[in-house]
Amino acid sequence: MKLKYWLMLAFLIVMLLPVAAGWALFSLYSYYENQRAVAEYVELSGRFAPIEKALDHPKLYQLHSPEHHPILPELASEQVSFNLYLPSGIRVYSSGGNTWSSGGYTVRSSELYRNLYNLQIRHRTFSLKKPVWNHGELAGIYEITMLRQDWLEGISNRTTWVVSGAALFFVLLYGTVLWLLSRKLFSPMRVLMDRMHAFARGEKQDGVRANIRNDEMGTLLQQFDAMQQTVRQTQAEVEKQQKEKEMIVASLSHDLKTPLMSISAYAEAISMDSRSERLERQGYRDVIARNVERMKQMIGELEMYTALGSSDSELAMVEVEGEEFFEMLLGSYEGLGERDHYNMLVSVRTKHLYRIHPESLMRLTDNLVHNALRYTPSEGRIGLAVIDSVEELPEWMNPILRAELDPYRTGATIMVVQNEGAAIPPEQLERIFEPYVQYHKQERHGFAGGSGLGLSIARRIALKHGGDMRMWSSEQYGTAAVCRLPEL
Template identity: 30%
Template sequence: MKIKTWMAIFYIIIIIIPILTAFSLYAMVKKESEIEEHRVSINNVKRFEKYEDILNNPKLYKEGSKINIKIDESDKKDILIELYSNNGVLIYSSKNKLTLGQRISNNALYKGLYYMRRSDKKNTIKKPVFVGEEVVGIYKITLRSSYALEYTRKTFNMAILAFSAVTLLIIGIISKIINNKIIDPIKDLTFAMREFGEGKDINIRCSSKDEIGMLVNGFNKMKAELLEKNKLIQKEQNAREYMVAAISHDLKTPLTSIRVYTELLSGDTSARSRNKYTEVILDRCDYMKGMIDDLLMYTVLTSSYSKKFVKVEGEEFFDMLFDGYDNMCTLKGINFNSYIGCSGEYRVNVNEMIRVIDNLVSNAINNTEAGKNIWVGAFSKHYSLKDWIDWEFREEINELKQNGVVIVVKNEGEYIGSEEARNIFKPFYKYDQSRQSSGGTGLGLSIVKLIIEQHGGIIRLFSKKGIGNLFVCFLESVKE
């Protein structure tokens, strides 16, 4: 449930429930008060009636008569009886004797006869006493209502306590929910962020699917991504350090050779020797230039630069890629064979694809003896593989070319074992250790892999004793 939904529910609970509670308590108190008031009124009427029979005696109101009214012990604290003559003179009071003989006006005397006056503190009734049709006196009975008032106050206090208890209970429950749903997860998140900032790996568990849960899950996801990126950065850093060490080592040998032959040239040498030394120096310079070119290409490919892709027609493009290598092979005494069975269109970076074929063919030439063969080919879905592709590899290659084109470069070179095959595309790895002094930088095949993968393709190596090695690159065709 979303936090805004929880907050809406809390708002309704905080507003509605106290109002309903207050209204219910008010109705209960009012009803109890009415019941108590009705009960007290009935009781008072009975108490009035008990004394009215005595007070309704005309003899009590004769001038000079001795008045003695017996009041029950239970009523002495709560009842006041007053007798007035017909002309308003107070002739008897059950409590205040000092007021006897005082006179009130006729208006005050006769006002409210037969009517029971009720208040929070007392109930009062006045009635006249007759002899025939003549009023001889008036009695007034007053009863305190302290019990009813006390009961009302007690009920009201209980209602206040109940209302307070309900309110505190609601606040407590809501505070607990808010604490569990919002405060605790935020505290955990804050702690985790501080610990993560100090380099400690800490996970937060949150099963809720509200905004807090999304925030915690977002933090966990961000943390995992940062850790993964840190690992990648560390890996790249290690690779750069290894690259610097490898390049420094590989540059040291040709630089040493250049220095030695340069010193020899400065000496007294024949023209023939000078020509020989110059050729060696130029050869070492070409080697260093190739190494620097490979390093530059590898650095560019591993950076986040933007590639420019163009759409090309398959047959025409691969005919251009495979052109020119027959002369290189002829100079080495190697037979070069090519085949193009390709249709459709492809999105490529032309210069990088030229580098792919150049690296693969150069690698094949460097690892093929004179008199043997090198084959290159491009095959799309509707073209069959040629016989020079071993049947053992055809099923996987045919599966690859169903959605595009496969570029195959095969040489009759030495078998590459499984351990070497796993490492052959790593930077600076040289699988033929005997060629280290005269071979390339060890970046050629890793550059090929980077280019193919950045084209959305796949590269595979197939090797078999007595057959040779096949490098297979897959590129997806442009969907119409």
């Protein structure tokens, strides 16, 4: 139940419960009083009978002096009293001892004749009025009043019970309300505050979960957990990016140190050895120029990697016809394979249109191809292919690789750059896309050449195009870098 509805219902119950309890107590009290009154009347009816018999005498209903009623004082007691009235309403006798003359105390007829024969049960007394007849004529009316002694004696006990019951009801009601408020509000708020304090102290509480609730507090706890998870993920991402930046700076500093030292050494040699031959000095200049070009390339790749990682950078996409563009793109590498004595296999099978950024996609392909050339042994085979989602994969692909690529290319076009050579260990297949992480070739006892940003840049270009990039490697078919591109 929603918390606001629960609070509204709780307040309504708290308001209605005392009223219901008071009504129930009053009903119980009335029922008990009526039952007790009947029991008392039955119990005391024996005492009414002789009094009624004595008062049912017409001669008593005349204006006399008290001496004419010698038996009447004996009928009265502390618990029983009575009055005698003439039909006109004049009281002729009172058990209190006062007798009135015709000009004395008079009761109005409407009051005198009210409730004749009816037993009147009051809080403290029973009252009974009856007429007295003399040869068919009304001689007078007597009224007997009997004190409810047992009832009055039990009033203090009943008062104690009522007060105790009311106090117990209040305590139970108050305790129930506090328990419900604690269960619905205080306990979840305490849990939330503990989580907030733990989160502020940097403590992890991934295993702590409150009971699933369907009210606002449950929603608040779930949203706090979601926010906490999001903040932690953001912090982890920021830490990862910070470490990545530190690693890039350290790697770049290390990579720039070698060409800088070479430039410094050859520049010093040129300046100090003026007697060197012209060809030797030109060789020094060529070395300096190559190192400068290498440094410019490294800095350019770093700039591109940083720009592709920015969320603000957008590539200017254009729509191209796939078959024409990719045949031109992949065909430019056939001459490179012939020059370096590689068997270059090219296959383009697509009829789709694509939205791409040509320059960056050319950079992606160039990085993958030069990476393949670096790892392929002499006279080895390199395969280049662009296959859309409905075309068959090239025949030169290993059947095992074809089986692995079919699920990956569902609904999209793939660009494959496959080379022969040593397989990359499975634990390094994902890490090689990280900046400045390269596959360690055991036979060379070192890392492969290059700046270490080629595959990282290629994956970021693929992501900018709405695609993805993965790497497959096996001793049976070599290594395949696969870029997945969405189709129009």
